[in-house]
Amino acid sequence: MSFAWPWQYSFPPFFTLQPNGDTRRKQLAAWCALVLGYCRRQRLHAMTVREAQDGPLFANRRLQRKLPLEAVQVVLEELRKQGNLEWLDKNKSSFLIMWKRPEEWGKLIYQWVLKNGLTNSVFTLYELTSGDDTENEEFHGLDESMLLRALQALQQEHKAEIITLDDGRGVKFF
Amino acid sequence: MHRRGVGAGAIAKKKLAEAKYKERGTVLAEDQLAQMSKQLDMFKTNLEEFASKHKQEIRKNPQFRVQFQDMCATIGVDPLASGKGFWSEMLGVGDFYYELGVQIIEVCLALKHRNGGLITLEELHQQVLKGRGKFAQDVSQDDLLRAIKKLKVLGNGFGIIPVGGTYLIQSVPAELNMDHTVVLQLAEKKGYVTVSEIKSSLKWETERAKQVLEHLLKEGMAWLDTQAAGDPQYWLPALFTELYSQEITPEEAKEAIP
Numbered sequence: 001m002s003f004a005w006p007w008q009y010s011f012p013p014f015f016t017l018q019p020n021g022d023t024r025r026k027q028l029a030a031w032c033a034l035v036l037g038y039c040r041r042q043r044l045h046a047m048t049v050r051e052a053q054d055g056p057l058f059a060n061r062r063l064q065r066k067l068p069l070e071a072v073q074v075v076l077e078e079l080r081k082q083g084n085l086e087w088l089d090k091n092k093s094s095f096l097i098m099w100k101r102p103e104e105w106g107k108l109i110y111q112w113v114l115k116n117g118l119t120n121s122v123f124t125l126y127e128l129t130s131g132d133d134t135e136n137e138e139f140h141g142l143d144e145s146m147l148l149r150a151l152q153a154l155q156q157e158h159k160a161e162i163i164t165l166d167d168g169r170g171v172k173f174f
Numbered sequence: 175m176h177r178r179g180v181g182a183g184a185i186a187k188k189k190l191a192e193a194k195y196k197e198r199g200t201v202l203a204e205d206q207l208a209q210m211s212k213q214l215d216m217f218k219t220n221l222e223e224f225a226s227k228h229k230q231e232i233r234k235n236p237q238f239r240v241q242f243q244d245m246c247a248t249i250g251v252d253p254l255a256s257g258k259g260f261w262s263e264m265l266g267v268g269d270f271y272y273e274l275g276v277q278i279i280e281v282c283l284a285l286k287h288r289n290g291g292l293i294t295l296e297e298l299h300q301q302v303l304k305g306r307g308k309f310a311q312d313v314s315q316d317d318l319l320r321a322i323k324k325l326k327v328l329g330n331g332f333g334i335i336p337v338g339g340t341y342l343i344q345s346v347p348a349e350l351n352m353d354h355t356v357v358l359q360l361a362e363k364k365g366y367v368t369v370s371e372i373k374s375s376l377k378w379e380t381e382r383a384k385q386v387l388e389h390l391l392k393e394g395m396a397w398l399d400t401q402a403a404g405d406p407q408y409w410l411p412a413l414f415t416e417l418y419s420q421e422i423t424p425e426e427a428k429e430a431i432p
Contacts, residue, residue, distance in 0.1 A: 016399050066401075
């Protein structure tokens, strides 16, 4: 199923940062929702600004419109303020896009654990994000650092414990 | 020898004749009036009988409804004029338009943030029909216009702007004067308009054109596009056909509750 672009994506002015304050607020809200929805659909957890600019997200080729860099930065800053984005470097060239917060990921993972009767099992981080068993789960392909944060959240709730294995890290669920 | 027809005497005679004719004319007119009055009463009675007999049809069939209302208009009766009274009680027609008015307001409130309070009659029609569901009475665009006119009378700040063969319905109390309206009409063709187009079509000065466009931007009815090939383009979401029949989202529906 292909991504359902919102109506604004076909609307040429959507790619011009609007001069009117109220309209701009609506525009930014729509952009933030679009970025989160798109990344969620494509299971993207991290991106560089370059990738973002070159991809279909900020440029509609058919329409011959693209959101200029300054405006892209405004959108990314909005997402950061909302808690959905974290910069990975000082130069702000790449970022984590969190369409779910770490605690939300933790909850999802734990639900999967319970559903499959996997308490008291041990997993490597790799198995969780890339194993066959989790292929259909939303957290499949999750960025390792995000996964750790999710597990840390569960650890706080005594639902999991992060452990060190021979060749990396793992987790035990309770 | 005196000429015929002129002279004080002739004039006086003429005046007398005129007066007599006038009197006769008055008598005639009174007669006619009495006749017409009788006929009008007959019309009214017949119309009432007609309405009573075809009540269901009037409620169910939009075309029939238009014709019925046209008939009423011919004899100077407005079935919607008052909330109480024979017509609305008899047919429940008053309620019908009142309820429709409420629906219209709901749709306009829900979509206001998208289009700044301007919506085409087509889109309004589509959205209202969707909201009514399968088993509700069919409504026509004519019904919508009547309901909106009624809303206007009640002071709900609705406006009806003719554009290119259809209408734009304005549901926010924005100040839209003749200049704004005529630019909207110009924009209807392509969904957007530029300063040069306004200048060449309407023969205006640059400043006047810019003022109107600035106003539309300020009201949230227009968005700016600076990446067009020529002049910057001012687009109206209300005229953006790809936006038609987009579902009203749950967030938007929340806006519809005043």
